[in-house]
Amino acid sequence: xxxxxxKPARGRPRTMxxxxxxxxxxxAYWHADDAGVSVNxxxxxxxxxxxxxxxxxxxxxxxxxxxxxxxxxxxxxxVFGVFSNGTTFxxxxxxxxxxxxxxxxxxxxxxxxKMRAVRHRLGPRTRERVDEITTRSRAFFAEFxxxxxKAGDWTSPVSRELAARYLVDxxxxxxxxxxxxxxxxxxxxxxxLALSALDGPxxxxx
Amino acid sequence: xxxxxxKPARGRPRTMxxxxxxxxxxxAYWHADDAGVSVNxxxxxxxxxxxxxxxxxxxxxxxxxxxxxxxxxxxxxxVFGVFSNGTTFxxxxxxxxxxxxxxxxxxxxxxxxKMRAVRHRLGPRTRERVDEITTRSRAFFAEFxxxxxKAGDWTSPVSRELAARYLVDxxxxxxxxxxxxxxxxxxxxxxxLALSALDGPxxxxx
DNA sequence: GAATTTTTATACCGATCGGTATAAATATTG
DNA sequence: CAATATTTATACCGATCGGTATAAAAATTC
Numbered sequence: 001x002x003x004x005x006x007k008p009a010r011g012r013p014r015t016m017x018x019x020x021x022x023x024x025x026x027x028a029y030w031h032a033d034d035a036g037v038s039v040n041x042x043x044x045x046x047x048x049x050x051x052x053x054x055x056x057x058x059x060x061x062x063x064x065x066x067x068x069x070x071x072x073x074x075x076x077x078x079v080f081g082v083f084s085n086g087t088t089f090x091x092x093x094x095x096x097x098x099x100x101x102x103x104x105x106x107x108x109x110x111x112x113x114k115m116r117a118v119r120h121r122l123g124p125r126t127r128e129r130v131d132e133i134t135t136r137s138r139a140f141f142a143e144f145x146x147x148x149x150k151a152g153d154w155t156s157p158v159s160r161e162l163a164a165r166y167l168v169d170x171x172x173x174x175x176x177x178x179x180x181x182x183x184x185x186x187x188x189x190x191x192x193l194a195l196s197a198l199d200g201p202x203x204x205x206x
Numbered sequence: 207x208x209x210x211x212x213k214p215a216r217g218r219p220r221t222m223x224x225x226x227x228x229x230x231x232x233x234a235y236w237h238a239d240d241a242g243v244s245v246n247x248x249x250x251x252x253x254x255x256x257x258x259x260x261x262x263x264x265x266x267x268x269x270x271x272x273x274x275x276x277x278x279x280x281x282x283x284x285v286f287g288v289f290s291n292g293t294t295f296x297x298x299x300x301x302x303x304x305x306x307x308x309x310x311x312x313x314x315x316x317x318x319x320k321m322r323a324v325r326h327r328l329g330p331r332t333r334e335r336v337d338e339i340t341t342r343s344r345a346f347f348a349e350f351x352x353x354x355x356k357a358g359d360w361t362s363p364v365s366r367e368l369a370a371r372y373l374v375d376x377x378x379x380x381x382x383x384x385x386x387x388x389x390x391x392x393x394x395x396x397x398x399l400a401l402s403a404l405d406g407p408x409x410x411x412x
Numbered sequence: 413g414a415a416t417t418t419t420t421a422t423a424c425c426g427a428t429c430g431g432t433a434t435a436a437a438t439a440t441t442g
Numbered sequence: 443c444a445a446t447a448t449t450t451a452t453a454c455c456g457a458t459c460g461g462t463a464t465a466a467a468a469a470t471t472c
Binding site: 215216217218219244245246256257260265266 | 428429430431432433436437438439440441
Binding site: 010013048051052 | 416417418419420421422
C-alpha cells in the first residue's frame with residue numbers, strides 16, 4: 001500500500017528506497033529504548049533528506065503507519081507457527097510463552113504493543129491501524145479458543161471473548177516487560193502464572 | 207525532605223510556595239494524558255517563574271522526584287484501608303479490584319505506575335525512587351501474603367515472592383489501562399481473571 | 413541543445429525544550 | 443539612608459522538534 005511504485009519515466013532518478021527507509025524506521029521505532037525516535041534521526045539513519053521522506057510518507061503519522069504495516073507484513077508472520085493445527089491449548093500456550101519470553105525476535109518487545117502503549121500520542125492514521133490490529137488480534141485468539149473448546153482441550157468456563165482479550169493483553173504485557181529489559185525468567189514466571197488463569201477447572205498444573 | 211523550609215531572615219520574601227508547586231506538578235504528571243508535561247508548563251500552571259522552580263528543585267529530575275514523594279506521602283495512604291487486619295485474602299483481593307477499577311482516585315491511574323512505565327526516560331534520582339517504591343511494594347505484598355497463608359485463607363502453591371511481584375504488576379497493569387481510558391468493566395474483568403491465578407486449588411470461583 | 417519533469421540537497425521556519433545569566437524588587441541589618 | 447541578602451521577573455541560550463521553501467541536479471522529451 002506504499003502506492004508510489006510508479007516508475008517516474010523521466011526526471012531525476014531517485015536515490016531513496018522506500019523499502020530501506022521502512023526497514024530503518026521500523027527497526028528504530030521497534031528497538032528504541034524510549035520515545036526518542038524523531039523524523040530527523042530516521043533521516044540521518046537512512047541517509048536520506050527530509051523532503052524525500054516527506055514526499056514519500058506525507059508526515060510523521062504516515063511514516064509510523066507505514067512502518068507498522070511493514071512490521072505486520074514482514075515480522076509478525078513468524079509468530080503464527082505457534083498456532084499449528086494439531087497442538088493442544090496447553091501446548092500452544094507453552095509455545096506462546098516460549099516465543100514471547102525467549103525468542104530473539106521479541107528481545108526488544110513488539111512494535112505493535114509498543115505503539116499501542118503510547119496510543120494516545122500517535123497520529124490519527126497510525127492510531128487507527130493500531131486499533132485495527134487490536135481488533136484482529138482479539139478475533140484471531142477468539143477463533144483459536146473456539147476451535148480448542150470444540151476440540152475439548154480448553155475447558156475453562158471463561159468466555160472466549162474475555163479470554164481472547166486477556167491473552168492479547170497479557171502477552172502484550174510480557175512483551176513490554178521484555179522490552180524494558182526485565183529479567184526474562186521473571187517475565188516468564190509472570191506470564192505463565194497469568195495464563196494459568198485460563199486453565200480448565202480440573203487440569204493439573206505442571 | 208524538601209529541606210528548604212529555612213526562614214530566610216532577610217531578603218525579598220518568596221511568593222512561591224513549594225507545597226503549591228508540588229500539588230500542581232503532582233497533579234500534572236499524574237493526570238497528563240501523555241508525556242507532554244514540561245517544566246515550562248508546570249511553571250505556567252503554578253504561576254511561578256522558572257528560576258524559582260529551579261532554585262527549589264534543582265532540575266526536572268528533582269522536581270519529578272519531589273512530586274513522586276508528594277504523591278506517596280499524600281495520596282497513597284488512602285489505599286491501605288484495603289488491608290485491614292481481619293479481612294480474608296479473597297476479600298482483600300476483591301477490595302483491591304474495586305479500588306483499582308472504580309475508585310475515583312484511580313480514574314487517571316497511579317503516578318507511581320505511570321512513572322514506572324517510562325522508567326528508562328526518568329532522571330537518575332526519580333528512577334532511583336521508583337525502584338525503591340517497587341521494592342517496598344513487593345515487600346509489602348509479600349508480607350501480606352505470608353500473613354494470609356499463616357491465617358490459612360491463602361492456599362495457593364505459588365511462592366509468595368512470585369505472587370507479590372504478580373500482584374504489583376497486575377494491579378499496575380489495570381491502573382495503566384484505566385489511565386488509558388479503557389472501559390472500567392473490561393479492566394475489572396481482566397484484573398479479576400488475572401488475580402484468580404492466585405486462588406487456592408479447590409477454592410470455588412464466585 | 414533546449415525545454416520539461418522529477419528528485420535531490422540545503423537551508424530555513426516557528427515552536428518548544430531544559431536550563432541560566434542578569435538585574436530589578438523587596439526585605440533585614442547597620 | 444546605605445549596605446547587604448535573597449527572591450523575583452525577564453529575557454536569553456543552544457538544541458531539537460515537525461515541516462517546508464527554494465533551487466540545483468539529473469533524467470527524458472522535443
